[in-house]
Amino acid sequence: MKLLFAAAEGSPFVKTGGLADVIGALPKALRKNGVDARVVLPKYKTIAQEQVQRMQFITHIEVPMGWRACYCGIFMTEEEGVPTYFIDNEYFFGARDGIYGHGDDEERFAFFNRAVLHILPHIGFQPDIIHSHDWHTGMVAPLLHKHYRHDPFYHSIKNVFTIHNLQYQGVFSHRILGELLELDDSYFRSEGVEYKGGVSFMKGGIQYAEHVTTVSRTYAQEIQTDYFGEGLDGCLRWLGDRLSGIVNGIDQQSYNPATDAALAYRYRSSLNTKRQNKTELQRELGLEQNRRVPMIGMVGRLTAQKGLDLVEHVLGELLEQDSFQLVVLGTGDAVYQDMFRHLAWRYPQRLSAQIRFDEGLARRIYASSDLFLMPSRFEPCGLSQMIAMRYGSIPIVRETGGLSDTVHAYNEYTGEGNGFSFTHYNAHDMMHTIRRALRIYEQPDQWEQLVRNAMSGDYSWNRSAQEYMALYEQVIANPTKLI
Numbered sequence: 001m002k003l004l005f006a007a008a009e010g011s012p013f014v015k016t017g018g019l020a021d022v023i024g025a026l027p028k029a030l031r032k033n034g035v036d037a038r039v040v041l042p043k044y045k046t047i048a049q050e051q052v053q054r055m056q057f058i059t060h061i062e063v064p065m066g067w068r069a070c071y072c073g074i075f076m077t078e079e080e081g082v083p084t085y086f087i088d089n090e091y092f093f094g095a096r097d098g099i100y101g102h103g104d105d106e107e108r109f110a111f112f113n114r115a116v117l118h119i120l121p122h123i124g125f126q127p128d129i130i131h132s133h134d135w136h137t138g139m140v141a142p143l144l145h146k147h148y149r150h151d152p153f154y155h156s157i158k159n160v161f162t163i164h165n166l167q168y169q170g171v172f173s174h175r176i177l178g179e180l181l182e183l184d185d186s187y188f189r190s191e192g193v194e195y196k197g198g199v200s201f202m203k204g205g206i207q208y209a210e211h212v213t214t215v216s217r218t219y220a221q222e223i224q225t226d227y228f229g230e231g232l233d234g235c236l237r238w239l240g241d242r243l244s245g246i247v248n249g250i251d252q253q254s255y256n257p258a259t260d261a262a263l264a265y266r267y268r269s270s271l272n273t274k275r276q277n278k279t280e281l282q283r284e285l286g287l288e289q290n291r292r293v294p295m296i297g298m299v300g301r302l303t304a305q306k307g308l309d310l311v312e313h314v315l316g317e318l319l320e321q322d323s324f325q326l327v328v329l330g331t332g333d334a335v336y337q338d339m340f341r342h343l344a345w346r347y348p349q350r351l352s353a354q355i356r357f358d359e360g361l362a363r364r365i366y367a368s369s370d371l372f373l374m375p376s377r378f379e380p381c382g383l384s385q386m387i388a389m390r391y392g393s394i395p396i397v398r399e400t401g402g403l404s405d406t407v408h409a410y411n412e413y414t415g416e417g418n419g420f421s422f423t424h425y426n427a428h429d430m431m432h433t434i435r436r437a438l439r440i441y442e443q444p445d446q447w448e449q450l451v452r453n454a455m456s457g458d459y460s461w462n463r464s465a466q467e468y469m470a471l472y473e474q475v476i477a478n479p480t481k482l483i
């Protein structure tokens, strides 16, 4: 089986969130099962110089974009056995910082989508399936449908599309349909890529891929409802069994407290060594050094999705009345960055706000914290809670999406469970859950049991990779007729 993963980010080259973790780990897991899985990414300026130096130039071609033909350099490297291709265009990717959020993202990713398809004969790889991820590669399916299927080389190539976050849809002006994608107006309808008068990349993937997946079973159900559907619940319901949920894993080799080079003290299961990491992090961040005080960690994008309005509501009260430290690492909306900065100024010994992206610090927070707070409003899968459990930091989550599928509430009577959770999106429910967690932390026997449960869980890709393989086989054997 031959697969090409097309995505806007992938570890260890470029990462802003969980998508990169998946692209860095799933192809590797599939290759272990005998699948020829490869990856294609844009060649961004932000990729580290030593990685760029390892890349090999293959060739350059021209990719059609309406009236233009755009330069497309093709580079390649092997990352832990996974052949990874890079699409090079200085103007779109090479000469600017940042990955998303440029005023011409529609042009940059239209180019990338076209390049993903166009390079295939030039790299001599004819995949059975192109697996696209999120809106950035959503137009691969309609482009394949319109421009390439008639060509014998592409005739049997299928497309699977995975939704990692339905909130970001890539909706742009109708103009791009003809100008950049050369798709005619038969694609511009509600059963096609039209969305509220614009063109939606996300909808391109949903409507034209042979199969659509999302990253947890619960989220696959949720997005078919009005509340979580972001305006696309109708077309997602219409997919029927062409939509399924497969929960993400984490790269347990990379996220391993026994070998993680970012940690001051590596540990297999020892709470004692874990706490040495805590005092070391307290020193690093200027917090009161005290191994007994419970430390709550938060790592992630500081956006409304992550439930930060709940935190905003009750954090002041919790800091006044309860004894704990909070370490926050993230970037995002100014309102939340400022909230944490303000509280860090007010409680310098107890709260540290690190407003940046820092992979090493993230790992030290997972390793040092006792609890990990993730009260998301919605969460397609969420990897942070699994990484936290792997490092023995007990998640406190709201029961939604992948958080529901991976975190099981601790039952102090049976000793079962790996975290704490609350159901309703309510600040006081979260506060009571945090207080319950702090109470259990004070009972060493129970706490040790809970940490053991969390750390012994299987968060690997093994099972999910099997599920993907079964799905790919099914798509290859019985491709659904496209609309």
Ligand code: ADP
Residues within 6 Å of the ligand: 016, 017, 018, 019, 021, 299, 300, 301, 329, 330, 331, 356, 357, 358, 359, 362, 381, 382, 383, 384, 385, 387
């Ligand atoms: P999402 O994909 O919604 O951002 P996930 O929980 O699925 O959330 O994945 C987030 C990933 O990004 C995790 O690996 C997390 O450790 C990492 N991450 C998020 N913010 C930061 C940051 N500021 N610094 C370092 N790593 C971060």
